[in-house]
Amino acid sequence: MENDRSAAKWTKGTLALFPVQTLILAAPLTAAPEPAKPLTPSDIVAAAPASAWRTIPAEDLLVIDYDAGGRTVVQLAPTFAPVHVANIRALASGGYWQGSAVYRVQDNYVAQWGTNDDKKPLPPGIVAKPPAEYVRSARGFAIRPLGFADPYAVRTGHAGGWPVAQYRDGSVSLIHCYGTVGVGRDLAPDTGMGGELYAVIGHAPRQLDRNIAIVGRVVEGIEQMSALPRGTEALGFYKEGSVARKIASVRLASALPAADRPSFQYMAETSPTFAAYARARANRNDPFYRVAAGGVDICNAPVPVRRTPAQ
């Protein structure tokens, strides 16, 4: 079993995947040069120039620290769900989630956390009933298409560092992939205030796209949620009185002391490196592979994210 990060050794077996023309042109000139080792998506990301990366603003990072240690960092998506994200920032700043918990872990679906205590006082400025920020107009919105068929949307691609889908009516939504963070809600037209959040810990539940407010994605520490014991009650909820993991605090990175403030960068989809990365994701030709897929689904071409390198 291999993986993107496997440093597979070069073998002659992969030669057949190169275009035949390359070999014909190269042969008559001199002794045939050693063909370049095919790059994995991870190789391409590792070699990306600084210009391919964008630093995520500290006020877009939600830092979840657990009682027992460990940290999960979520990048917020204010462009797509501004009212929900404003609520979440205010809840974090107001200390709303101190002493809250991860209380639902459903296998191949979601881990959910926060506070569902109706009596807990809200910090000032919370919009109790946010609008349904599920889709937005595609107008003025540059999408880099991924270029492959999708069962859910007319097309998929990336915009502003996020995976997006465009639909027949022209609207655009963020996409539920592994690690996507959304706002728990009750039956429509409720959209959720933001006090209960979930992260996807299984196969992309795309049926939720356009039906729920996506507010971000986990950029570090998803395993603090995905590796938790599954809840034993219906829908993966923990039994009354027990929780999967206690949360010590949820804060914006901008509110943390500089020494403890994490910083991350995402790869801009407008960069040539991203284009090469997406191509490699769809056409794996490193030595492990016999057949390149020739396509990739949007959740299998995740936007590369890294810790901001030290200056």
Add this chain to the structure above:
Amino acid sequence: MENDRSAAKWTKGTLALFPVQTLILAAPLTAAPEPAKPLTPSDIVAAAPASAWRTIPAEDLLVIDYDAGGRTVVQLAPTFAPVHVANIRALASGGYWQGSAVYRVQDNYVAQWGTNDDKKPLPPGIVAKPPAEYVRSARGFAIRPLGFADPYAVRTGHAGGWPVAQYRDGSVSLIHCYGTVGVGRDLAPDTGMGGELYAVIGHAPRQLDRNIAIVGRVVEGIEQMSALPRGTEALGFYKEGSVARKIASVRLASALPAADRPSFQYMAETSPTFAAYARARANRNDPFYRVAAGGVDICNAPVPVRRTPAQ
């Protein structure tokens, strides 16, 4: 945050999703009847008649019991990878995996288990170098198409209770979805003997389709693998000398005493119930949803599996 199994209460909001014709026809006759509550995929599965189900033969069930308790059951796929599956049956019958372990858990990818000790004697009858059972001819092979676009294949659907993809060259493969079990291998042309197996515990890694021998799927107890702490070494491997979980035994269900022998059934894709289930998966219209997707990807329409009901 909802789920298939949510018993959402009926609301008027879903009315708009019924075909208008139904309402027009019904209205003039008498007082309009209460519209039927939209069924979730789980509702449909729960109401399936006995004729929709096929019992999985006991020699197709691999039962993994852990030292610390807990059990994972894998359904084998002999039609697709007969030589690999014959190896696996012989390894199980020979007690090859007693005292083995889950030694790799990589987030959003795979959990891997078995024995990679080259010196461990093999039971008789093992084919040391199985053929590349990655694809097969579509001829004589009835596929029920799912009917939606796919980024990896010309079409996807179900055959004999398994998710399958058909490619431009006419070949057919099983598909890597959540819970799919495959045979770990080194670089091609190695196909793996079957002594090391993995289960998918994240978003479908479809790039592996046609590149690795798929031999089955987890039908119960995936959380015994998916909820394990992630390995801290490269590719999610555990540190030398430590393992994620010790395995007490791996046996075929047919070798277990009757009282301890699990039995499962899958839903035949040829049944009307399966067609209704797949339609509902692609067109969720229970009260939680504002917009039905109008499509579904093959790994988001998993074949329903259940414990065989008591007679």
